[in-house]
Structure formats: C-alpha cells, structure tokens
Amino acid sequence: MDQLRQGRLSARFNLITCLLLTLNTPWSMAESPQQPSANNYDYSDAHVHVVDFFQEGEPLPELIRAMDKGNIDHAMISGIPLMKKWHESEPKRPRYYAGDDAGMYWYSATDSYVAEAYRKLPKDQQARLHPFLCGFNPTDKNADKHLRQMLETYPDVWQGIGEVLTRHDDLTALTQDDTPRANNEAMYRVYRVAAEFGLPVLLHSNITSKRERNPLYISEIKDALAAHTDVNFIWAHAGTSATLHRYQDKLDFLLTELEKLLASHKNLYVDLSWTVLEPYLLNKDHKAVAGWVALVEQYPNQFMIGSDALGSYDKMAETLNEYAPFLDALSKETARKVARDNFLALLPPKPISDKLAHAHQDKD
Numbered sequence: 001m002d003q004l005r006q007g008r009l010s011a012r013f014n015l016i017t018c019l020l021l022t023l024n025t026p027w028s029m030a031e032s033p034q035q036p037s038a039n040n041y042d043y044s045d046a047h048v049h050v051v052d053f054f055q056e057g058e059p060l061p062e063l064i065r066a067m068d069k070g071n072i073d074h075a076m077i078s079g080i081p082l083m084k085k086w087h088e089s090e091p092k093r094p095r096y097y098a099g100d101d102a103g104m105y106w107y108s109a110t111d112s113y114v115a116e117a118y119r120k121l122p123k124d125q126q127a128r129l130h131p132f133l134c135g136f137n138p139t140d141k142n143a144d145k146h147l148r149q150m151l152e153t154y155p156d157v158w159q160g161i162g163e164v165l166t167r168h169d170d171l172t173a174l175t176q177d178d179t180p181r182a183n184n185e186a187m188y189r190v191y192r193v194a195a196e197f198g199l200p201v202l203l204h205s206n207i208t209s210k211r212e213r214n215p216l217y218i219s220e221i222k223d224a225l226a227a228h229t230d231v232n233f234i235w236a237h238a239g240t241s242a243t244l245h246r247y248q249d250k251l252d253f254l255l256t257e258l259e260k261l262l263a264s265h266k267n268l269y270v271d272l273s274w275t276v277l278e279p280y281l282l283n284k285d286h287k288a289v290a291g292w293v294a295l296v297e298q299y300p301n302q303f304m305i306g307s308d309a310l311g312s313y314d315k316m317a318e319t320l321n322e323y324a325p326f327l328d329a330l331s332k333e334t335a336r337k338v339a340r341d342n343f344l345a346l347l348p349p350k351p352i353s354d355k356l357a358h359a360h361q362d363k364d
C-alpha cells in the first residue's frame with residue numbers, strides 16, 4: 001500500500017494549472033495530454049483497501065456503485081494491517097500516516113471489519129468482491145495462527161492474503177516494531193498457510209531504499225519466490241512506491257530486474273498499480289513505453305492492474321482508465337488479460353470451507 005494522496009492531489013493541481021495556462025495558447029499549440037482510448041475495457045481491480053490508516057472507509061455498497069460506474073466487474077478487497085496512532089503529544093488528529101511523527105501499530109481487527117461488511121452484501125455483489133486477509137504483524141511467528149483462526153471463523157469469505165506490508169520506506173520507519181522482510185521466518189509460516197489453502201499473496205516489498213540506486217532489497221522477494229514455489233505471489237507496485245520516486249524519480253534498473261525475476265520464477269505475478277503507471281508504463285507524453293509493452297507481451301498472464309483505493313472509491317474508474325494508453329499498445333488478448341482476467345485466474349477455484357472440511361476429516 002502506498003497512497004500518498006497529497007502528492008497525487010498536488011500533481012493533479014499542477015495538471016489543472018497547466019491546462020488553464022494552455023487555454024491561453026492557440027489551439028494549434030495546445031496538445032491534448034491524453035487521447036481517449038477507442039477501447040472500453042472491462043476491469044478487475046487487483047488492489048483495493050476498504051479502509052484507510054485510521055481503519056475508516058466508505059461502506060461496500062459505495063464500492064459496488066463505483067465499480068458499476070467504471071466497468072469494474074471484480075475487485076480484490078482488503079483492510080489495512082496498520083493503524084496510525086493519535087499520539088498524546090500531537091495537538092491535531094493526523095489526516096494521513098505521514099501527517100506527523102506518531103507511529104503505526106499492527107491492527108488485526110481490520111480483517112473482521114472486511115469479513116462482516118462482505119457478509120452483509122447480497123450474493124450477486126459478493127460474487128464480484130474477493131476479500132484478502134492482511135491483519136497480522138509480518139515479523140510475528142504467530143501470524144499464521146491469526147490466519148488460521150480467521151479462515152476457520154469466516155471460511156466462506158477469504159480468497160487471498162495481503163496486502164502484506166514488508167519493506168515500505170517511511171511507512172516501515174514509522175511502524176512500532178522490527179522491519180518486516182518478505183523472507184523472514186514469520187512470513188515463511190504465512191506462505192505455508194497460503195500454499196495449504198491455495199491463496200495468492202499480494203506482497204508489498206520495496207526493491208530498494210529511498211537513497212540506494214540499486215536493487216538493495218531484491219534478494220528478499222527472490223528468496224520467498226524460490227522457497228515457496230507452491231505460492232503465487234503478486235508483487236505490489238512491482239517493488240516501487242511513491243516515496244521511492246520522490247527521492248529517486250525513476251528506478252533505471254527496474255525493468256531489467258523484473259525481466260530477470262520473471263525469467264526465473266513462474267510463481268511471480270506483478271501488480272502494476274499506480275506508482276508503476278508513470279514513469280514506467282507511460283512516458284511523460286502518456287505514450288506506452290516499448291520495453292514495458294514487450295515485457296508484458298512476453299509474460300501475458302503475469303500482470304494485473306489496480307487502483308490502490310484507500311477507503312474511498314470515487315477515483316477508481318478514473319485511475320483504471322489511465323491505463324488505457326498502455327492497454328491499447330498491447331495485443332487485444334493481452335490487454336483483456338491484464339485489465340481483467342489475470343487477477344481472477346489466481347483466485348482459489350473453490351471456497352476455503354471445502355479445504356477446511358478436508359483438513360478436519362484428515363485429523364479425525
């Protein structure tokens with residue numbers, strides 16, 4: 001998860017300012033920044049949080065309404081595993097996790113909120129949402145116990161694990177515990193649960209730190225992929241974050257590293273959500289970047305897109321439509337897979353309750 005809304009809002013403000021300035025120039029000089037796509041895509045949103053860092057979010061019927069508006073057939077939904085503290089020493093209630101110096105703590109109740117909200121929906125709406133478990137501390141070797149307990153309590157709900165927040169720049173620095181790694185023992189225990197129940201894992205694991213212009217942390221996700229070939233990993237934002245971009249602009253090594261990882265790990269899937277859109281998939285003129293088009297065509301089943309919505313859904317349709325210039329550059333079949341089908345293909349074919357029934361029989 002990485003939704004530095006304020007940065008994005010200021011980028012939008014700058015865009016509006018640019019457009020207003022453009023109005024004063026002759027039309028012949030004013031180039032439209034983005035041509036509307038001729039294709040209307042149907043989407044799956046592979047990355048949605050139904051609460052923010054204060055565990056607050058709009059109700060799920062609002063999400064369904066936003067999905068209807070944006071041709072979004074399906075969506076992954078999860079909570080947020082961290083809660084921002086309003087610290088005694090802070091005079092104002094913070095509005096975002098980076099709003100003040102107070103820390104964040106691991107918050108398991110987020111999963112119960114998701115399960116209860118999901119269960120209240122009518123069946124036809126439930127069929128379009130795919131809840132993932134995330135409310136555990138990824139450095140705690142008891143994390144797998146929480147997962148098993150939630151699977152037992154809500155067996156008709158869960159379809160995946162994540163977004164797990166391991167290395168995540170400033171967010172990690174504010175978290176009141178050790179730094180989580182994709183390859184620590186607590187996470188290995190989590191992956192064993194994922195393998196047992198056939199659950200995909202959406203994993204946030206930054207490829208590097210804010211300052212290092214090299215793939216400093218890539219071995220962590222590599223280890224996890226190699227040690228758990230029976231688990232399908234979705235690498236959130238392809239290892240990037242808005243904070244990395246703020247410090248480094250663009251990671252020049254990202255495409256090469258991703259090519260190498262995909263060549264050696266069949267269980268790697270890639271979430272292209274918003275921090276990957278620019279400057280990787282699209283250049284500054286909103287044109288698809290050839291190297292990324294080629295990579296996605298080479299691995300047409302491995303990529304998916306998401307909004308990374310954070311408890312509010314009014315921007316979801318717009319966010320997914322921003323991918324249209326990139327999808328237009330792909331073959332029709334690959335575009336359909338990336339926009340919609342690849343995420344759905346990773347979900348368990350049967351409800352968890354079937355597996356639990358078998359597990360109980362084995363014990364008897």
Ligand SMILES: [Zn+2]
Nearest residue numbers: 001002163308
């Ligand atoms: Zn996220």
